[in-house]
Amino acid sequence: MIRLKSQDEINKIRAAGRLVKAVLDAMQAAIHPGISTYELDQVAMKVIEAAGGSGPCIGYGDPPFPTATCISLDEEIVHGIPSENRILRNGQIVTFDVVCELDGWMADAARTFPVGEISPEKQALMDAAEAAFWAGFSQAKIGNRVGDISAAVQNYAESHGYSVIRELTGHGIGREMHEAPDVPNYGRPGRGPRLQEGMVICIEPMIAKGERYVTLGEDQWTVAMRDHEPSAHYENTIVVTADGPQILTQG
Ligand code: MF3
Ligand code: CO
DSSP: OOOOOOHHHHHHHHHHHHHHHHHHHHHHHHOOTTOBHHHHHHHHHHHHHHTTOBOTTTTOTTTTOOSSEEEEETTEEEOOOOOTTOBOOTTOEEEEEEEEEETTEEEEEEEEEEOSSOOHHHHHHHHHHHHHHHHHHTTOSTTOBHHHHHHHHHHHHHHTTOEEOOSOOEEEOSSSSSEEEEEOSSOOTTOSSBOOTTOEEEEOOEEESSOSOEEEOTTSOOEEETTOOOEEEOBEEEEEETTEEEESSOO
């Protein structure tokens, strides 16, 4: 069941989304070769706590996810667990995936950032993840269907030579982190649930330079590309309105 949100509820999700953006900004500002992913998660926790929010990823799932943020390096695509042993190195790309809860409502966004100087290939991959997001975003209008978003993301990525991860999808969000509908990054135009006013969804292209196949790490969380080629992720929480889609995870 897709739970449509009222204007009041959308405003609460937007407030949570502003916090998500502030967290991402603080984490980005802290990036430097030598910092651990644990320290970056601590940067996030300070911002979340100062705002009176919480991190619903903490304790989520089985085994319970331990931290507020997911931090994934290079070929890791999602759900990397912050650790003192994971140290950022020059030339890597790092993905922060952040969910915040404020006043009972949640928002979710992810970005991939460079660590120091990165190769043109990694930069192009990151740019393509963002551009694939905008391709999907532009289809998020009343009367279209979820498949229109999915197909736009897939077309953008694949026509630029990237593969699309299929095991993970975007999703609805609200009081829960994952609500209906799923928003896959591949699909066919005109298929899937119809987009309606008040639908709040996360559009989150996850793309890779190599093949699309992933493996699950021994920690039962970290998802990485099987061929170890780099991957990138770009996500925002958006709302479908009569005036078109709006981003809720911005400053
Ligand atoms: N944004 C991530 C997702 O939708 C957040 C996961 S939190 C975790 O999958 F606890 F599952 F890691
Ligand atoms: Co998400």
